Amino acid sequence: MTTRPVPNRTAHAAVLMFTALLLVCGSVHAGTDPLPSWNDTAPKRAIITFVERVTTPTDREFVPPAERIAAFDNDGTLWAEQPMYFQLLFAIDRVKTLAPQHPEWRTQEPFASLLKGDLKAALAGGEPAIVQMVMATHAGMTADEFQAIVKDWMATAKHPVTGRPYTEMVYQPMLELLAYLRANGFKTFIVSGGSIEFMRPWTQRVYGIPPEQVIGTRLKTKFEVRDGKPVLLQLPAIDLIDDKAGKPVGIGQHIGRIPIVAFGNSDGDLEMLQWATAGTGARLAVIVHHTDADREWAYDRQSSVGRLDTALDEAQAGGWTVVDMKRDWKVVFPFEKR
Amino acid sequence: MTTRPVPNRTAHAAVLMFTALLLVCGSVHAGTDPLPSWNDTAPKRAIITFVERVTTPTDREFVPPAERIAAFDNDGTLWAEQPMYFQLLFAIDRVKTLAPQHPEWRTQEPFASLLKGDLKAALAGGEPAIVQMVMATHAGMTADEFQAIVKDWMATAKHPVTGRPYTEMVYQPMLELLAYLRANGFKTFIVSGGSIEFMRPWTQRVYGIPPEQVIGTRLKTKFEVRDGKPVLLQLPAIDLIDDKAGKPVGIGQHIGRIPIVAFGNSDGDLEMLQWATAGTGARLAVIVHHTDADREWAYDRQSSVGRLDTALDEAQAGGWTVVDMKRDWKVVFPFEKR
Numbered sequence: 001m002t003t004r005p006v007p008n009r010t011a012h013a014a015v016l017m018f019t020a021l022l023l024v025c026g027s028v029h030a031g032t033d034p035l036p037s038w039n040d041t042a043p044k045r046a047i048i049t050f051v052e053r054v055t056t057p058t059d060r061e062f063v064p065p066a067e068r069i070a071a072f073d074n075d076g077t078l079w080a081e082q083p084m085y086f087q088l089l090f091a092i093d094r095v096k097t098l099a100p101q102h103p104e105w106r107t108q109e110p111f112a113s114l115l116k117g118d119l120k121a122a123l124a125g126g127e128p129a130i131v132q133m134v135m136a137t138h139a140g141m142t143a144d145e146f147q148a149i150v151k152d153w154m155a156t157a158k159h160p161v162t163g164r165p166y167t168e169m170v171y172q173p174m175l176e177l178l179a180y181l182r183a184n185g186f187k188t189f190i191v192s193g194g195s196i197e198f199m200r201p202w203t204q205r206v207y208g209i210p211p212e213q214v215i216g217t218r219l220k221t222k223f224e225v226r227d228g229k230p231v232l233l234q235l236p237a238i239d240l241i242d243d244k245a246g247k248p249v250g251i252g253q254h255i256g257r258i259p260i261v262a263f264g265n266s267d268g269d270l271e272m273l274q275w276a277t278a279g280t281g282a283r284l285a286v287i288v289h290h291t292d293a294d295r296e297w298a299y300d301r302q303s304s305v306g307r308l309d310t311a312l313d314e315a316q317a318g319g320w321t322v323v324d325m326k327r328d329w330k331v332v333f334p335f336e337k338r
Numbered sequence: 339m340t341t342r343p344v345p346n347r348t349a350h351a352a353v354l355m356f357t358a359l360l361l362v363c364g365s366v367h368a369g370t371d372p373l374p375s376w377n378d379t380a381p382k383r384a385i386i387t388f389v390e391r392v393t394t395p396t397d398r399e400f401v402p403p404a405e406r407i408a409a410f411d412n413d414g415t416l417w418a419e420q421p422m423y424f425q426l427l428f429a430i431d432r433v434k435t436l437a438p439q440h441p442e443w444r445t446q447e448p449f450a451s452l453l454k455g456d457l458k459a460a461l462a463g464g465e466p467a468i469v470q471m472v473m474a475t476h477a478g479m480t481a482d483e484f485q486a487i488v489k490d491w492m493a494t495a496k497h498p499v500t501g502r503p504y505t506e507m508v509y510q511p512m513l514e515l516l517a518y519l520r521a522n523g524f525k526t527f528i529v530s531g532g533s534i535e536f537m538r539p540w541t542q543r544v545y546g547i548p549p550e551q552v553i554g555t556r557l558k559t560k561f562e563v564r565d566g567k568p569v570l571l572q573l574p575a576i577d578l579i580d581d582k583a584g585k586p587v588g589i590g591q592h593i594g595r596i597p598i599v600a601f602g603n604s605d606g607d608l609e610m611l612q613w614a615t616a617g618t619g620a621r622l623a624v625i626v627h628h629t630d631a632d633r634e635w636a637y638d639r640q641s642s643v644g645r646l647d648t649a650l651d652e653a654q655a656g657g658w659t660v661v662d663m664k665r666d667w668k669v670v671f672p673f674e675k676r
Contacts, residue, residue: 066548143590187550200594210404211594212525213550223586223609230609230616232590239591248561252481252570253577254592256538256549271561271568278568 034180037173037331043286043323047177050284054260055184061282063260065185070261071251071272072178074192074199074216076306077265077288078207079170080159082297084305086166087194088130090153092119094137102136111136131238138197139219139236146234147201154202164335167206171288172334174263178207186261191250192216193243193268197234215250217242247272263288270311273320285320287311292326295336372518375511375669381624381661385515388622392598393522399620401598403523408599409589409610410516412530412537412554414644415603415626416545417508418497420635422643424504425532426468428491430457432475440474449474469576476535477557477574484572485539492540502673505544509626510672512601516545524599529589530554531581531606535572553588555580585610601626608649611658623658625649630664633674 038044054063075081095105095114105111110129113121123129138146159169178188188209190199196216203209220239221232242250248271251259262269262276265288273285289308290299300308315322325332376382392401413419433443433452443449448467451459461467476484497507516526526547528537534554541547558577559570580588586609589597600607600614603626611623627646628637638646653660663670 066542069550196591196594204404212407212592214594218591221587221590223583223613225612230586230612232586232613245561248568248570249559252559253534253556254550256534256552274563274568275561275570 034183035173035176037176037329039328039330041328043321043328046321047284047286050261050282051181051184054282063281067257067260068181068184068186069189069255069257069259070181070186071189071191071255071259071263071276072174073264073266073269073272074190075194075265076290077171077263077269078174078178078190079166080296081306082299083160085194086159086169087198088133089160089166090150090157090198091130091133091137092122093153093157094149095133098137134195135236138195139234142231142233143197143221144231146197150198150201162333164333167202168335169333170206171329172331172336173329174288175207175334177263178209181261182208187213189213189215189251189255189259191242191247191262191272193241193247195219196242215242215254217246243268245271248275251275260284262286264311265290266306266308267311268306270314273311273314277318277320285315285318286323287315287320288323289325291324292329292332294326295332296325298326372521373511373514375514375667377666377668379666381659381666384659385518385622385624388599388620389519389522392620401620405595405598406519406522406524407527407593407595407597408519408524409527409529409593409597409601409614410512411602411604411607411610412528413532413603414628415509415601415607416512416516416528417504418634419644420637421498423532424497424507425536426471427498427504428488428495428536429468429471429475430460431491431495432487433471436475472533473557473574476533477572480569480571481535481559482569484535488536488539500671502671505540506673507671508544509667510669510674511667512626513545513672515601516547519599520546525551527551527553527589527593527597529580529585529600529610531579531585533557534580553580553592555584581606583609586613589613598622600624602649603628604644604646605649606644608652611649611652615656615658623653623656624661625653625658626661627663629662630667630670632664633670634663636664 035044035047053059053061054068056062072078075085092114095111099105099115102111105115110122110125110133154165154167157166158164159166162169181188190203190209190213192199192215194216196214196218199216200211200214203211203214218239220235220237222235223230223232240246240250247269251272258279259276260279260282261284262273263286264273277283277285287308290297290306292298299306300312373382373385391397391399392406394400410416413423430452433449437443437453440449443453448460448463448471492503492505495504496502497504500507519526528541528547528551530537530553532554534552534556537552537554538549541549541552556577558573558575560573561568561570578584578588585607589610596617597614598617598620599622600611601624602611615621615623625646628635628644630636637644638650
């Protein structure tokens with residue numbers, strides 16, 4: 001193929017103009033697509049349509065800004081939860097760190113197995129064993145002391161599979177969604193089965209969600225004046241289990257109104273999704289379905305962590321949106337991005 | 339005294355100019371004084387100095403907006419609490435309304451005395467009697483049903499002394515203060531011994547404080563699906579007593595950080611004020627002292643409602659600001675304003 005030569009200056013100008021045009025179009029496109037890591041499939045369209053309707057004053061689904069409350073589960077919805085809940089990995093690390101101060105753990109389960117490196121035996125005791133580990137590592141100190149420990153761990157610990165810091169194991173599409181909702185006047189809340197004390201030290205930095213918008217399982221606390229200094233002490237007793245039917249209870253305590261948007265990923269979120277869709281007017285209930293064994297993990301009905309069974313059936317029956325991570329997300333983790 | 343006559347047109351022009359000048363100065367003054375109902379005494383100066391310092395980026399007391407948390411007691415701090423807590427007056431009205439459905443109350447205290455009109459005998463049982471009345475009138479229904487009852491009562495009930503709706507018995511200087519703090523990037527919270535369910539239906543309208551920024555004593559709740567409809571049921575059991583040492587506990591649960599500003603008026607606020615001043619950096623702790631028997635009520639160390647004794651001593655020892663309502667407030671209630 002032959003081409004007519006063009007004068008050099010003209011060609012140069014054309015290239016410059018074309019580049020400029022590309023840059024302009026590119027930036028306009030980035031400016032208009034609030035969810036660039038979402039494929040243009042049904043969930044993205046459902047989310048954008050919902051947000052546009054509730055924020056358009058002339059639409060009959062319009063919702064005043066004060067009532068635009070969005071609730072997000074954390075484990076498996078905003079960040080990963082495999083090979084086990086990250087908070088449990090934190091508790092295991094703490095048990096190892098604290099072991100020298102607890103000689104009795106050498107013979108006491110679940111600590112004994114854990115310290116011998118037999119995680120399976122340590123977790124064989126099920127929920128009571130986990131609760132015991134959480135109590136031993138989260139209670140008996142002030143809220144301030146515990147926050148400092150969590151911050152240290154987050155700064156140094158690495159995910160056992162990816163080798164990434166845990167705060168990088170968050171979902172890029174969900175970060176975009178949080179920002180998009182806030183830009184549209186929504187107040188974003190976390191409503192997690194994980195503990196409130198474990199999340200609050202880093203949710204502002206990672207998700208843009210301040211501590212006062214974090215709801216979670218929590219320990220009882222006690223105010224006391226210690227050597228003239230007032231402190232809030234974390235006690236070895238559960239005050240709220242913010243999971244399953246506890247999620248609407250936590251929402252009632254902290255928010256006092258029904259969210260109009262709720263995102264979850266497991267049966268632990270079922271009641272929250274039911275609650276969010278119980279109110280009148282426009283409602284958006286979404287389940288993040290883990291379907292991508294290559295980029296993340298694939299699990300649902302049979303999983304011991306983040307089991308999604310009844311809630312998946314209810315999603316189909318109730319017309320909730322189900323996000324198929326493999327099909328609907330262009331990118332899963334921020335570190336995949338070029 | 340004699341004056342030289344001036345030409346009519348000149349005099350007229352002078353009057354016009356003078357009036358214009360007054361209007362301009364007046365409006366400039368109104369525009370620059372964020373607390374017009376506060377006299378120019380020490381508390382107003384302390385508040386304004388504090389706010390200016392924490393919001394000035396070059397000041398060493400500067401506080402980032404996210405950490406500008408302000409906590410307010412409600413009864414006796416934002417609205418009046420005499421001749422008794424308004425929530426108790428609500429409970430009494432409810433007992434009377436519900437009496438036909440509860441024939442057993444005719445012989446059962448504290449209800450029997452109350453229904454005979456003997457309030458003194460009804461309250462002789464002290465706190466347990468009050469708790470019984472609150473349970474009987476606040477529990478056993480859904481959160482939605484209770485909110486509707488509170489809204490109805492607020493719309494129709496009248497204060498026994500002033501004849502005003504209760505939501506008019508709020509302090510004008512405090513309304514100005516809430517708006518001033520919010521205009522300076524503060525998030526304003528209520529932290530009250532009164533019940534969260536009783537406050538949330540009207541705090542946005544009256545104080546500009548949304549339900550998710552209201553902390554209070556609360557009942558346990560239970561999520562259930564009733565005839566296919568999810569509801570949150572208020573149970574006859576206390577979940578948190580948000581008073582005294584319970585206030586820092588409530589703050590820990592809901593906010594997860596220490597307020598830098600706290601306002602209270604009684605010994606029930608002592609621990610909250612201690613907590614607010616426990617953090618590092620700039621802190622403002624204020625007690626509203628009821629000293630005005632003419633415009634409001636005068637009470638402190640001996641009062642059965644809103645007793646202010648230990649907290650007044652601590653205020654003096656700790657250098658907290660004490661507002662003398664009679665001396666420091668130009669106006670108490672909004673309805674006094676011309």
